[in-house]
Amino acid sequence: MSASDKAYEHVKTGILAGDIPPGTFVTEGRLAEEIGVSRTPVREALLRLQAEGMVELFPKKGALVTAPTPRETQEIFEARALIEEWAAAQMWPRRADAIPALRAHLDEMADLMRTGDVSAFSAADRAFHEVIVDAGSNSVISRQYSHLRDRQIVIVAGNLRGDKPRMTASLRQHRELLHLLESGTKSQFVRACREHVDYAVGLAGTR
Amino acid sequence: MSASDKAYEHVKTGILAGDIPPGTFVTEGRLAEEIGVSRTPVREALLRLQAEGMVELFPKKGALVTAPTPRETQEIFEARALIEEWAAAQMWPRRADAIPALRAHLDEMADLMRTGDVSAFSAADRAFHEVIVDAGSNSVISRQYSHLRDRQIVIVAGNLRGDKPRMTASLRQHRELLHLLESGTKSQFVRACREHVDYAVGLAGTR
DNA sequence: TGCGCTCATGTTGCATCCACCATAGATGCA
DNA sequence: TGCATCTATGGTGGATGCAACATGAGCGCA
Secondary structure, X not given: OOHHHHHHHHHHHHHHOOOOOOOOEEOHHHHHHHHOOOHHHHHHXXXXXXXXXXXXXXXXXXXXXXXXXXXXXXXXXXXXXXXXXXXXXXXXXXXXXXXXXXXXXXXXXXXXXXXXXXXXXXXXXXXXXXXXXXXXXXXXXXXXXXXXXXXXXXXXXXXXXXXXXXXXXXXXXXXXXXXXXXXXXXXXXXXXXXXXXXXXXXXXXXX | OOHHHHHHHHHHHHHHOOOOOOOOEEOHHHHHHHHXXXXXXXXXXXXXXXXXXXXXXXXXXXXXXXXXXXXXXXXXXXXHHHHHHHHHHHOOOOOHHHHHHHHHHHHHXXXXXXXXXXXXXXXXXXXXXHHHHHOXXXXXXXXXXXXHXXXXXXXXXXXXXXXXXXXXXXXHHHHHHHHHHHHOOHHHHHHHHHHHHHHHHHHHHOO
8 A cells, every 4th residue: 555545544534533523734744744654645645635525725724624514414415315316216126136235234233233333333324325326336426425425424423423312213214225125116215215314414404 | 826736727628628638648757847847746636637537547657548438428427317307306496597597508509509619519518507507506416517527528529529410409409408497397397407418328328 | 001023933835856666678598 | 589587767656855935922112
């Protein structure tokens, strides 16, 4: 792995994990020292992250880690809903081959809820949805979706710290989705996907 | 404008205008000399372009300007259709405020078809659609749409060099869209948007 | 005390330098 | 002649140096 990749991973995972919370100013020099590389690869990493909207670069001042505004949050969820609804429709005629993976992620979520590992739970949630989106077989859309989820994590990392009732509700909804995929109709499944995302909007919006 | 931005603009417009056709290898050194800056900002520009999917960086070898594969082309148009259909639906209840801008772009297209400036025609086409997408008031989606169009230009720049019948057909379709927006129904307009993009898929696919 | 100015410090933006690597063409040997 | 190997060249990846700029602390003056 190149030094540039290392810097990128370091900063990005730091942001996504909440170690570098939104609002903090990071500087190339400090990060470079921290990671053990020179400023050049750090600079490249920050540019990439700026392109992704994770940080905002202020000339001669530094990089500000940004959280999505309430407005952007709404927009992200609307975009998610659009893609997930599309993907749900693509699952018909029924794509039974996706079911094992979905079940695996579901089981994982159930386990993680017990142990209370919120960030891993959220990762499993994401993986579940990515299976559905990827089933649409459109890598352009999959990439856009993945990016939306990255952005969303920053919100969630700040908001949802181990909220059992919400996790329970989420788990129930995912179970329902899988159930509908196995034995429901296309329109039922599409609507459930839509409602699932809309529910998440509410969660992110109310706090 | 910073040297980095200058390099970025230079390379990107070069690719979009077809001056740097897909398949060519560019090197940091040569570009740097050409633009009149050092390799550092050029390198940053290439990294940004790689993130956008415009070039592919091969370690120790150089940067390859890539055209979308037929597969990616299909995917781009599918994503476009998804967004445009959504945006079309967002235009109801009727957003009359978008009409003047749409009409202006339409007139521009008519003029440009006469003068035969294909790339400007294509830019006006894009602007027309961006008005509709932007009317959805979702900057996240607008950005994704804009990116899709950037990618699409690379295809078009290689394919559609001044094809009058196609331009005529395109112009007619845009007129129809505007007409439906003014005095059609929501479902008519949405369907027409969908069909318009599907028509474009055919164009890109058949060559 | 309060205001404006200067300067010290921290940070970026960019140029330059060096080491490593990939590759192609030359070279030597069978 | 044909093949393996060696080497010269061109390219990137990364480190470092330097100038320009933003900012805030400290100081002088009214």
